[in-house]
Amino acid sequence: MTIIKVDNLTKTFRTVQKRPGVRGSLRSLFKPEYQAIHAVRGLDFEVATGERLAFIGSNGAGKSTTIKMLVGILHPTGGKAEVLGRVPWRERAPLAYQIGTVFGQKSQLWYHLPAADSFELLARIYALDLEEYRARLHYLVEIFDIAEYLHVPVRKLSLGQRMRCEIAASLLHSPRILFLDEPTIGLDVVVKQRIRDLILELNEREGVTIFLTSHDAGDVEVLCKRAMVINHGEIIYDGKVSDLRRNYLQTKTVSLKLAVPWEGFSAQGVRLLKQRGYGVKLEVDTAQTSIEQVIAQLLARYRIADITVDDPPMEEIIAQIYLAQTPLSEEGGAC
Amino acid sequence: MLTRYLFVARVAARRQWFYRRELFWRSISMILFMVVFIALWKTAYQVSGRSELAGYSLAQVIWYLGMAETVMLSTSRSFVEISEAVKSGSVAYELARPLSYPLLQLARSLGNSAPRFLLNLMVALLVVLLGTGQLVGSVPGLLAFLLTAGLALLLDALFAVLIGLLAFWIEEVMPVYLIYQKLLFSIGGLFLPLEIFPLWLQRAAKWLPFQLIAYTPARAYVAFDVGELVRGVMGQLVYIGVLSGVLWLLWRLVQRRLVVHGG
Amino acid sequence: MKIWRLISGYVRHNFMAGMAYRGAFFLQIFGMMINNLMLLFFWNMMFLSFPTLNGWELQDIIVLYSIVAVGFGFSVVIFGNASRLASLITSGELDYYLALPADPLVHLLVSRMSLSGWGDFFFGLLLYLFVLPSAWRNLPLFLLLSLLAGLISTAFAVLTGSLAFWLGESEQLAAQLRMALLNFSLYPVDIFSGGVRLLLYTIIPAAFVGSVPAKLLTDFDIWWLAGLILVTALMGGLASWVFRLGLRRYESGNLVTVRG
Numbered sequence: 001m002t003i004i005k006v007d008n009l010t011k012t013f014r015t016v017q018k019r020p021g022v023r024g025s026l027r028s029l030f031k032p033e034y035q036a037i038h039a040v041r042g043l044d045f046e047v048a049t050g051e052r053l054a055f056i057g058s059n060g061a062g063k064s065t066t067i068k069m070l071v072g073i074l075h076p077t078g079g080k081a082e083v084l085g086r087v088p089w090r091e092r093a094p095l096a097y098q099i100g101t102v103f104g105q106k107s108q109l110w111y112h113l114p115a116a117d118s119f120e121l122l123a124r125i126y127a128l129d130l131e132e133y134r135a136r137l138h139y140l141v142e143i144f145d146i147a148e149y150l151h152v153p154v155r156k157l158s159l160g161q162r163m164r165c166e167i168a169a170s171l172l173h174s175p176r177i178l179f180l181d182e183p184t185i186g187l188d189v190v191v192k193q194r195i196r197d198l199i200l201e202l203n204e205r206e207g208v209t210i211f212l213t214s215h216d217a218g219d220v221e222v223l224c225k226r227a228m229v230i231n232h233g234e235i236i237y238d239g240k241v242s243d244l245r246r247n248y249l250q251t252k253t254v255s256l257k258l259a260v261p262w263e264g265f266s267a268q269g270v271r272l273l274k275q276r277g278y279g280v281k282l283e284v285d286t287a288q289t290s291i292e293q294v295i296a297q298l299l300a301r302y303r304i305a306d307i308t309v310d311d312p313p314m315e316e317i318i319a320q321i322y323l324a325q326t327p328l329s330e331e332g333g334a335c
Numbered sequence: 336m337l338t339r340y341l342f343v344a345r346v347a348a349r350r351q352w353f354y355r356r357e358l359f360w361r362s363i364s365m366i367l368f369m370v371v372f373i374a375l376w377k378t379a380y381q382v383s384g385r386s387e388l389a390g391y392s393l394a395q396v397i398w399y400l401g402m403a404e405t406v407m408l409s410t411s412r413s414f415v416e417i418s419e420a421v422k423s424g425s426v427a428y429e430l431a432r433p434l435s436y437p438l439l440q441l442a443r444s445l446g447n448s449a450p451r452f453l454l455n456l457m458v459a460l461l462v463v464l465l466g467t468g469q470l471v472g473s474v475p476g477l478l479a480f481l482l483t484a485g486l487a488l489l490l491d492a493l494f495a496v497l498i499g500l501l502a503f504w505i506e507e508v509m510p511v512y513l514i515y516q517k518l519l520f521s522i523g524g525l526f527l528p529l530e531i532f533p534l535w536l537q538r539a540a541k542w543l544p545f546q547l548i549a550y551t552p553a554r555a556y557v558a559f560d561v562g563e564l565v566r567g568v569m570g571q572l573v574y575i576g577v578l579s580g581v582l583w584l585l586w587r588l589v590q591r592r593l594v595v596h597g598g
Numbered sequence: 599m600k601i602w603r604l605i606s607g608y609v610r611h612n613f614m615a616g617m618a619y620r621g622a623f624f625l626q627i628f629g630m631m632i633n634n635l636m637l638l639f640f641w642n643m644m645f646l647s648f649p650t651l652n653g654w655e656l657q658d659i660i661v662l663y664s665i666v667a668v669g670f671g672f673s674v675v676i677f678g679n680a681s682r683l684a685s686l687i688t689s690g691e692l693d694y695y696l697a698l699p700a701d702p703l704v705h706l707l708v709s710r711m712s713l714s715g716w717g718d719f720f721f722g723l724l725l726y727l728f729v730l731p732s733a734w735r736n737l738p739l740f741l742l743l744s745l746l747a748g749l750i751s752t753a754f755a756v757l758t759g760s761l762a763f764w765l766g767e768s769e770q771l772a773a774q775l776r777m778a779l780l781n782f783s784l785y786p787v788d789i790f791s792g793g794v795r796l797l798l799y800t801i802i803p804a805a806f807v808g809s810v811p812a813k814l815l816t817d818f819d820i821w822w823l824a825g826l827i828l829v830t831a832l833m834g835g836l837a838s839w840v841f842r843l844g845l846r847r848y849e850s851g852n853l854v855t856v857r858g
Contacts (some may be wrong), residue, residue, distance in 0.1 A: 073696045096699035106694075110611060112618035117611055124607040125700045127600040153618065360770035367778050370794060371785055378789040379648045388647055506622035510629020510714070517636035526640045531647060 003177060003209050004047035004070065009079035011040040011065050011233075039065040041233040042079065049176075052203055052210040054224035054241065058315050062233040063213050067179055070211075071099060084176060097126060100175030100208075102167055102183050107154070114151045115165040119172060126173040133172065140168045144198060160191035167198065177209045178202075184219055196222045217249060217311035229321055237321045247324075248317045250287045254294065256280040257306035265301065270294055278305075339434060340442040347446025358451065362458045365408055369459065372400045373466040389530035395557050396528065398471040401463040403525045403553040406484050409452035410491045411444040417499025418508045427593050437496055437586050444492035452488065476559035483552040483564070486571040491548050493578040500585055503592065518543075524550030544574040604700050605708050609676060612711035623713050630717025634667060637784075638725075652788040659786070660729050662812040665740070666783050667722025669747030669807065674715035677707040677752045683759025684772040692848060703841050707752070736815060743811035746830045747783075750806050753833035754779050756841055763844030775802065783808030803833065 014034045040062045047053055057063045068074040070083055072092030081088060086095050109118040123133040141147050144164045149157055157165065163183065170178065180199070184192040200223065202208050212223055220227055220241060227244050229237035237244070258278045265272070269288030274281040284294050291309060298304065351358060380386070380393045391399065417440060420426040429436040464470065472480075494515060502508050520526050522536070523545035529537050540546050551567040616623045638660070645656040674681070686692050686706065695702040695709075726740055727733050733740070758772040765771070782804035787795060798805045806829050814822055 068693065071697050073693050092696065093699045093701075096697060101697055110615055112615045113611060117614060121607050121611050124600070124603045125698055125705065127603070127699070357770050360774050363774050364777060367774075367781060371781060374790045374794060375651075375785060378651055379644070382651060383648045505625065506619055507625050510625050510633075513629050513633040514636075517633050521636050521639045527643055531643060533646070 001049045002046050003049045003051075003084060004045075004211075005080075005082045006043050006045050006070075007080040009040060009043040009066070009069060009081050010038075010077050011062075011069060011074065012077045013037040013039055038233055040069070040076075043230075043233075043235060045228060045235065045238060047209060047211070050203065050207040050209055051226060052200075052224045053212065054220040054227040055211060055213045055230065056220065056227055056314060056318065057213075057230035058318055061230045061318075063230060064181075065233075066230070067181070067211070067213070071095070071101070071179065097173060098175055099177045099179065100170035100173065101179045101181070102170045103181045107162070107166060108169055109154045109162070109165060111155050112153055114153055115146070115157075115169070116150045118154070118165075119169060122169055122172050128173060136172060136174065140171055143201065144168045160187055160194065163187060163191070163195055164198065167195070171202065171208075174206070175208065177211060180210065180212045180214075182214055182216075183212070184214070184216055192216075192218065193222075199223060215314045217314055217317065220314075221245060221249065221311075229318055231318060231322055236318075244317075248320050249311065250285060251312055252284050252286060252291060253310045253312065254282045254284055254291070254298075255308045255310070256282070256298065256302075256304055259303040259305045262302075265298065267294060267297055340438055343434075343439055343442040344446030344449075347443045348449050351447055351450045358454060361408065361451065362454055365404060365455055365458045366462055368404050368408075369397075369401055369462045369466065373397055373463075376400075389528065391528055391530070391557075394467040394469040394471050397467050398463055399528050399553045399557045400526075401459040402480060402484075402556045403549040405452065405455045405459045406487050406491075406549055406552055407519065407525055408455050409448045409488060410495070411447040411451075411488075412495060412512070413440050413444045413447075413492065414495045414499035414508055414512055416440075417496060418502035421500070421502035426589075435586075437500075437582050440496050440499070441489070441492050444495060445488060448488045448492070452484065472556050473559055476556045479555035479559055479564050480552050483555050483567055483571065486568065486575065487548045487552050490544065490571060490575055490578065493575065493582060497578065497582055497585065500582075500589060503589055518545045519548055522546065523548055524553070528554065544570075544578075547571045547574060601701060601704060604705065605676070608708040609711070612678070612709075616711060616713045626714040627717040627720065630714040631721040634663070634718065634721045638663060651786060654786040654788065657730065658812060658816060660725060661815050662786065662808050663784065664722040664726035664730075665744050665747055665811045665815065666780075666808050667718045667725070668741075668744035669722075669811075670751055670780060671715045671717070671719030671722060671748075672744060673748035673752045673755075674712035675719060676711070676748075677755075678712040678715065679707050679710035680752050680755035680759065681712075681773070681776065682710065683756060684762040684767075684769045687759070687762040687844075687848065688767050688769070702845070703756070703838060707756070739818070740815060743814055743826075746826055747807045747811050749830050750803060750833050751776075751779060751783075753830075753837035754803065756837040757833075760837070760840050760844045763847050778802050779804050779807065786812075803829070806830075 014036055043066060055063060055066070065074065069076050069081060070088055072088035072090075072095055075089045083095060084098055088095055108122070109115055110121075119137060123130075128136075141150060144167070146161070146164050146168060149161050149165060154162060154165070167183065178199075183199070184195050187195065196219065199210060203210055210223065212219065214220060224241050227237065227239065227241045228235055253273065256279070258280060260278075262275055262278070262280055265282070267289065269285035271283045271285075272280070273283050282294070284291060295307065295309075298307075376393060376396050380388075386392065388396070417426075420429070426436070429439075495512075498508050498512050498515060501511060505511070522529075522532075522540040522543060524540070529540055529546060529550050532540065547567065547570050551571065555564055555567060641656060641659045641663075644651075645659075649655065679686070683706070692702070692706070695706045698705065722744070727737075755772075755776055758775040761772060762768045779802050782798055782802060785808070787798055787805040787809035790798065795805075806826060810822065810826055814826065
């Protein structure tokens with residue numbers, strides 16, 4: 001079943017161009033000159049119920065604008081969209097009862113109060129029935145394992161504990177779609193994994209549709225089956241995450257801090273990116289070799305003070321997709 | 336050394352000019368206050384049939400209030416910024432700078448005040464002239480006003496920095512500022528010339544620093560008198576000295592606290 | 599009704615959040631009460647020299663002050679976010695309220711509480727109860743009038759804040775207009791001459807926040823009360839209508855800064 005359906009969705013912002021000088025500002029006042037910014041240009045896609053979709057793009061690509069239109073905050077300039085069978089910008093309030101949002105950088109919990117109090121307030125905002133709310137809260141507290149933090153002021157929680165409460169809060173009203181914006185930003189590796197597991201569990205248990213935006217390639221890989229990449233307001237990739245992984249996520253970077261001087265290292269599928277003093281950065285192509293193997297070889301040869309393995313940054317993946325999709329002939333003459 | 340603080344003050348003044356739209360809205364509050372005061376005092380004089388009160392004619396009272404408001408509306412309220420820096424802990428970084436934080440704030444306050452003062456003065460002159468239809472004051476009065484108003488703004492800036500630093504000890508400094516402000520309104524002579532008060536209160540008020548900020552400059556303008564001017568300026572200088580000493584002590588306490596507790 | 603549950607929920611939570619820092623909370627209340635007391639000092643001095651001002655005596659001024667303080671205090675305690683409306687609009691923070699199902703205007707208004715407003719509220723109430731004769735008998739009327747005054751000033755804050763939908767950054771303008779309302783409402787409307795007086799009954803409806811309710815308390819007239827209730831309802835309706843009208847503009851996104 002289709003839960004989100006978007007058809008040629010377009011959004012153009014008009015901003016007033018300011019002219020320099022006093023005369024210029026006067027002229028702008030009476031005869032403003034507008035500049036059009038095409039934030040979203042003709043999006044087409046569908047999302048099925050229960051799907052886990054990653055919506056990827058660099059800053060300014062049109063991600064937020066699209067999500068704002070899907071939850072009814074912004075009117076589109078053109079095109080159609082249906083979420084849960086409703087047109088979001090016409091039926092914003094009824095729709096809001098059925099969708100949840102988590103913004104990693106913006107809390108919906110009261111900073112100075114225990115999470116339990118914020119939950120109760122959200123129950124009132126969503127006009128939940130008291131009995132149902134209690135049962136639901138009990139259930140979520142158990143899944144998210146937050147019973148012991150429930151009555152501690154949020155400001156005293158760690159970021160990971162807070163994030164668990166944050167996601168639980170967004171699920172109180174049993175939404176059918178969950179919009180997650182950078183849910184693991186700033187969390188350490190273990191906590192990140194915990195949050196991802198919880199989101200997956202919810203998706204399986206309740207069939208909640210997940211609509212994720214993230215700069216963390218790990219989030220995308222673990223959480224989502226499908227990925228959509230948006231750039232300059234257009235979808236440039238829509239397909240399986242496994243394909244994305246095969247084509248663009250096959251490299252990892254290994255950063256080393258050595259305890260002895262660098263003397264070079266060569267192996268199949270390993271490329272030196274940067275070396276400066278005792279710091280070394282290597283790119284490992286996982287199609288040709290495995291991370292384990294490379295690290296073992298490195299350890300055999302050097303004394304190592306510190307080592308980290310990272311996914312390539314999302315921006316790089318997007319740039320790669322973008323380049324791969326642009327025919328060479330256009331590339332030369334586009335601008 | 337001094338040139339650096341002068342530079343800080345100049346940058347602050349230029350920044351004010353950059354936000355002249357806000358400056359413009361601020362001058363509306365001057366018009367607003369004066370409309371209220373003019374109406375109030377006209378009615379008061381009319382209803383009672385008096386032509387003078389404690390030596391002030393109707394026009395003199397209004398000019399007095401216009402000048403007092405000019406000073407008051409030009410103060411810079413730096414306590415807001417300081418208390419926020421204290422609460423966020425960023426004030427600790429100020430210790431690493433080669434400038435003294437209190438002096439920096441004082442310079443910035445005066446820089447902020449200067450353009451506002453000029454604008455408020457022009458607006459006040461215009462509104463009061465239109466409201467009373469009468470020009471009160473003299474050239475020496477105006478010069479005395481400019482001198483005492485400058486010292487008054489420095490005195491107020493000292494108070495504001497002190498109030499801002501109180502944020503190290505109390506959680507919210509706004510109430511302290513509000514009380515200080517109302518002291519200026521009442522026994523500081525902002526709403527009424529001090530001469531209208533009962534004698535005992537006048538005597539008490541004259542010993543306090545609050546009247547040096549609004550009353551002294553406004554009085555110097557409407558009723559210029561050399562003896563009174565000298566006494567006023569002396570009072571201002573004495574209190575500027577006293578408050579500077581308090582600020583110096585307080586800042587040393589703060590520094591020790593920052594070094595020991597790390598903010 | 600669910601909107602009442604929302605409002606009462608927010609009032610409780612805001613209060614609890616304020617109590618998390620008890621010291622600051624009580625300092626603000628206390629500070630505000632002293633602040634107001636010192637303003638009354640001015641009137642006391644004024645009436646030492648002039649016993650009456652176009653029919654207003656010190657006691658009438660005290661009635662005026664207590665109504666405005668209780669009304670204004672009530673307004674900023676319950677609807678504490680009204681003063682931030684303009685900046686919410688220009689910064690795009692309105693999104694948060696639009697993504698939730700509760701009525702966005704009511705929701706945004708109640709989601710913040712001015713703590714110092716409690717100081718105004720208690721100051722006005724104590725002033726009324728302990729300074730004026732036969733205060734207890736008239737208490738219900740006093741509370742009703744204060745409520746109306748508070749609602750009018752809230753509606754005015756919404757109207758001035760909503761200007762940001764059309765003007766863009768206009769926080770200063772809204773702040774000055776709100777201050778004008780409060781400032782003018784603290785003076786008897788009869789001291790002003792024709793033009794200004796007309797202004798105070800229309801564009802800056804300070805007369806309905808201060809002088810009209812104050813007169814009603816000392817000199818009750820059922821028709822004036824009916825008129826005041828009508829004005830309150832009109833202002834409330836107008837504010838809500840203008841906000842919704844602006845929202846359509848906001849939704850069409852002309853003023854929204856492009857982010858991401």
